[in-house]
Amino acid sequence: MNWKPEDYPSVSPYLLVREAEVTLAFVEQVFGAERLRLHMRKEGQGVMHAEARIDDSVIMMGEVAQSQEAHVHIYVPDAEAAFARALAAGGQVIQPLLRQADGDYRGGVAEGNGVIWWIAQEGG
Numbered sequence: 001m002n003w004k005p006e007d008y009p010s011v012s013p014y015l016l017v018r019e020a021e022v023t024l025a026f027v028e029q030v031f032g033a034e035r036l037r038l039h040m041r042k043e044g045q046g047v048m049h050a051e052a053r054i055d056d057s058v059i060m061m062g063e064v065a066q067s068q069e070a071h072v073h074i075y076v077p078d079a080e081a082a083f084a085r086a087l088a089a090g091g092q093v094i095q096p097l098l099r100q101a102d103g104d105y106r107g108g109v110a111e112g113n114g115v116i117w118w119i120a121q122e123g124g
Helices: 020-031 079-088
Strands: 014-017 034-040 047-054 057-063 070-075 092-099 105-110 115-121
Touching: 014 020, 014 070, 020 034, 020 047, 020 057, 020 079, 020 115, 079 092, 079 105, 079 115
Parallel strands: 014 057, 070 115
Antiparallel strands: 034 047, 047 057, 092 105, 105 115
C-alpha cells in the first residue's frame, strides 16, 4: 500500500495565499510548474487546495483572507534567466542576485501575493 501519491516528495511547502491563481500563474511562468490538483470551495468561494510540481518538488497552497508572508527557496539551473522571468511576471526585487557567503548565487523576488521566492544557483 502506498503511503503517499506516486512521484510526490515526502515534504512539500504549504502556502497560504490570498489568490492561489496568482501564485500558480507565477510559478508556471517563472519555473515551468505543472498544475497537479485544483479543488474549489463550494459555491465559487475560491480555491480550497491547489498543487503544482516544480522539478522534483510539489508545492501546495490554499486561499485565506489574510495571508502571511512566506519564503520559498528554489534552486534552478539558470538563476539569471529565472530571475528575469520572475520580474517579467510582475515580481518585485527584494534582493538582487548576488554571490552569497555560502557560495550560492541568490536573489529574492516578491510575487505580490505574500510569497517571496529566493531564486538560487549553486556556487560550486
